[in-house]
Amino acid sequence: MALDFSFTSQQDEFRAFVADFARREIQPHVREWDEKGIMPRHAIKKMGEVGLLGLIAPKSLGGAEADYVQLGIAIEEIGRIDTSCAMICSIQNTLPNLVPGWTDEIRRDVIRGKQLVSIATSETEAGSDVSNMETRADVDGNEYVINGRKIHVSLMPGATVMGVTAKVKQKDGSNRITFLRVPADLPGITCEEMPEMGTRSHQLGIVDFNNVRIPLDSVLGGEGEGKATLYARWNVSRCLSALNALGAAQQVLDDTISYVKKKKVYGQPIGMFQAISFPLIEHYTRIESCRLMAYKGLWLNTLNKNAAREAGMAKWSSITSSVQAIYDCLQMHGASGYLKELDIERRYRDVIALTFTGGTINVMKLTVIRELLGKEFMGISGAQG
Numbered sequence: 001m002a003l004d005f006s007f008t009s010q011q012d013e014f015r016a017f018v019a020d021f022a023r024r025e026i027q028p029h030v031r032e033w034d035e036k037g038i039m040p041r042h043a044i045k046k047m048g049e050v051g052l053l054g055l056i057a058p059k060s061l062g063g064a065e066a067d068y069v070q071l072g073i074a075i076e077e078i079g080r081i082d083t084s085c086a087m088i089c090s091i092q093n094t095l096p097n098l099v100p101g102w103t104d105e106i107r108r109d110v111i112r113g114k115q116l117v118s119i120a121t122s123e124t125e126a127g128s129d130v131s132n133m134e135t136r137a138d139v140d141g142n143e144y145v146i147n148g149r150k151i152h153v154s155l156m157p158g159a160t161v162m163g164v165t166a167k168v169k170q171k172d173g174s175n176r177i178t179f180l181r182v183p184a185d186l187p188g189i190t191c192e193e194m195p196e197m198g199t200r201s202h203q204l205g206i207v208d209f210n211n212v213r214i215p216l217d218s219v220l221g222g223e224g225e226g227k228a229t230l231y232a233r234w235n236v237s238r239c240l241s242a243l244n245a246l247g248a249a250q251q252v253l254d255d256t257i258s259y260v261k262k263k264k265v266y267g268q269p270i271g272m273f274q275a276i277s278f279p280l281i282e283h284y285t286r287i288e289s290c291r292l293m294a295y296k297g298l299w300l301n302t303l304n305k306n307a308a309r310e311a312g313m314a315k316w317s318s319i320t321s322s323v324q325a326i327y328d329c330l331q332m333h334g335a336s337g338y339l340k341e342l343d344i345e346r347r348y349r350d351v352i353a354l355t356f357t358g359g360t361i362n363v364m365k366l367t368v369i370r371e372l373l374g375k376e377f378m379g380i381s382g383a384q385g
């Protein structure tokens with residue numbers, strides 16, 4: 001058979017396992033984590049115990065050596081229940097395994113949920129425009145000395161080690177972005193939480209670096225190759241963000257189908273009104289086609305093929321489709337959808353976070369323009385993506 005859209009029986013079993021795990025270990029706590037804005041330590045520990053944080057990690061370190069499609073299944077199923085936990089699972093799988101230079105000790109600990117890694121690259125004037133960053137790492141003897149401020153850093157405070165981008169002066173006098181491994185508890189590091197609209201349990205922080213010293217062998221990837229190192233991970237992580245959003249939208253759509261069959265207005269179930277059922281069908285169709293694109297992107301990554309176009313297309317289309325689907329479902333619940341009592345308002349706040357992580361919707365379109373029309377048609381130089 002030349003073309004096969006089915007998952008294998010092992011993949012189906014794995015999906016059922018993750019779905020059950022998420023319902024038992026994550027769902028009962030989600031509301032409290034959101035209300036208190038606290039990191040889901042319990043879920044992180046449990047995800048580590050059952051192997052969900054080391055899915056693509058090598059067996060020699062305690063991982064499962066599974067492929068990206070399997071990781072996608074995990075993110076989609078966790079995303080059905082909680083966007084924050086799926087984000088955490090995605091970062092812990094991709095950052096230590098797709099970026100070279102983490103120590104084996106850190107990688108083992110991440111797999112078990114004993115340490116958390118985070119990525120600190122955004123700055124006030126360098127979100128999409130990564131090249132514009134001001135954080136510096138100056139060589140002093142056998143150490144780098146880091147100074148600067150990073151913002152919007154996921155899992156901070158909370159992570160034990162960060163991957164930090166900084167400009168390092170090269171022998172030819174140029175400044176090139178370098179990705180550095182930085183323990184979060186070093187002297188000179190301070191962190192303050194940035195309160196968020198959604199995904200409140202994954203935590204977002206401002207991190208200041210004031211003469212922070214790290215050894216020269218702390219480079220992730222190669223010195224001066226920070227941007228290329230970041231890009232290598234995005235082709236996978238953007239497909240995972242897409243599946244995280246799609247999982248949330250699918251769950252909300254499924255719940256809404258049950259609701260519109262029961263809820264009566266003007267004496268009949270509102271699902272009888274085509275102004276309700278037509279949008280539901282349209283959203284189901286969009287979510288299903290976006291899912292195919294996201295898994296195709298992961299499949300291409302598994303084959304070591306360039307998936308920049310698919311990852312960019314999957315991310316912008318999946319996330320905008322999911323945000324719209326959840327919003328429309330919220331409306332179908334009337335004022336109840338707007339209240340805290342139901343889960344939809346949280347799902348809506350949460351999924352919006354994914355429009356920014358790993359590059360905005362517009363930046364995703366720029367990555368696709370680069371692939372389809374050529375870099376010269378992007379209209380800018382040096383944007384993220």
Ligand SMILES: Cc1cc2nc3c(=O)[nH]c(=O)nc-3n(C[C@H](O)[C@H](O)[C@H](O)COP(=O)(O)OP(=O)(O)OC[C@H]3O[C@@H](n4cnc5c(N)ncnc54)[C@H](O)[C@@H]3O)c2cc1C
Binds near residue numbers: 122124126127129357
């Ligand atoms: C929940 C969450 C988690 C995050 N986690 C992390 C993290 O772990 N680590 C980290 O470093 N950062 C993280 N970020 C930051 C994220 O990467 C940035 O928000 C994102 O890259 C966009 O940067 P910005 O917010 O500064 O927007 P800006 O770059 O200031 O862009 C502002 C607006 O202009 C648009 N725009 C920019 N350039 C163009 C262009 N050329 N053409 C058209 N439109 C354009 C953007 O799409 C956006 O709408 C996170 C953000 C959120 C919300």
